[in-house]
Amino acid sequence: MKVFHTVRGLRDDLNKDRRQGLRIGFVPTMGNLHDGHLALIKQARESNDVVVCSIFVNALQFGLNEDWDKYPRTYQGDCDKLREAGCDYLFHPDDIEMYPNGLDTQSRVICPTMTDVLCGASRPGHFEGVTTVVSKLFNIVQPDEAIFGIKDYQQLAVIRRMAEDLCMPIQISSAPIHREVDGLAMSSRNSYITVEERPLVTVLKDSLEWIAAEIKAGNRDFSALEETAKARIIEAGFKIDYITVCNSKTLDLAANDDVEITILGAMFTEAARLIDNLSITL
Ligand code: PAF
Numbered sequence: 001m002k003v004f005h006t007v008r009g010l011r012d013d014l015n016k017d018r019r020q021g022l023r024i025g026f027v028p029t030m031g032n033l034h035d036g037h038l039a040l041i042k043q044a045r046e047s048n049d050v051v052v053c054s055i056f057v058n059a060l061q062f063g064l065n066e067d068w069d070k071y072p073r074t075y076q077g078d079c080d081k082l083r084e085a086g087c088d089y090l091f092h093p094d095d096i097e098m099y100p101n102g103l104d105t106q107s108r109v110i111c112p113t114m115t116d117v118l119c120g121a122s123r124p125g126h127f128e129g130v131t132t133v134v135s136k137l138f139n140i141v142q143p144d145e146a147i148f149g150i151k152d153y154q155q156l157a158v159i160r161r162m163a164e165d166l167c168m169p170i171q172i173s174s175a176p177i178h179r180e181v182d183g184l185a186m187s188s189r190n191s192y193i194t195v196e197e198r199p200l201v202t203v204l205k206d207s208l209e210w211i212a213a214e215i216k217a218g219n220r221d222f223s224a225l226e227e228t229a230k231a232r233i234i235e236a237g238f239k240i241d242y243i244t245v246c247n248s249k250t251l252d253l254a255a256n257d258d259v260e261i262t263i264l265g266a267m268f269t270e271a272a273r274l275i276d277n278l279s280i281t282l
Helices: 007-019 035-047 075-085 126-141 150-165 188-192 203-216 222-235
Strands: 002-004 024-029 050-055 089-091 145-149 171-175 239-247 260-268 273-281
Touching: 002 007, 007 024, 007 050, 007 089, 007 126, 024 035, 024 126, 035 050, 035 075, 035 145, 035 171, 050 075, 050 126, 089 126, 126 150, 145 150, 150 171, 150 260, 150 273, 188 273, 203 222, 203 239, 203 260, 203 273, 222 239, 222 260
Parallel strands: 002 089, 024 050, 024 145, 050 089, 145 171
Antiparallel strands: 239 260, 260 273
């Protein structure tokens, strides 16, 4: 695996590959890689000739009181995992390389829908930071395909919409949620969960599954379902961010006659904010 810290270095190699007609797959990450990320790399490997991964902890998508400074940075271990998973190029820029003019005057990419609800409601500016950095990464790598995990369902929906609205010639693909044996969705932030909390955090996934089963059984009182699920999570000792039954495409609150439904949830442990989601077709 070749490692690049500059836009220019990566572009030089990718331009040669492109001239040879090779298809380029891209997996953007913030590092602290787990099996979920590696599954994205393997998926990219299957449908592309060249696989590029980026590791960049993007300050622009973190709020002032969020965990940018303590976000786990595990570069050497990540490199080993990427090599083993078959990644060809790693792009690992520093802040100056990505934002040479500084963050304050950086041009932004804004998606005006779906970004101020759910995670966007409790993390103002987060999705603007995501769409801006992903656009920059897309321009740097110019991939044929980019792959994102369904665990960040709202992020995936926003990026799809951005790519469509801005006519980006990139196939946006998704990969299933990777889970621990007990069902906890894999996340780089799971390392913030304490030993005492760990057996209890599956309440988030269990609550989403319970709502899905109720809906499939014909219950359409979505807000009552959300409230019952929230009470269950609070009872387990966690703070709720949201539990919401949505239309899978628009992320609007689900309507009674919606066929594609996604139930999304976020809760706080002592030091982590965990998210999960479940989609059903009726
Ligand atoms: O999902 C992530 O890890 C990040 O939001 C992404 C897409 C790499 C942008 O910084």
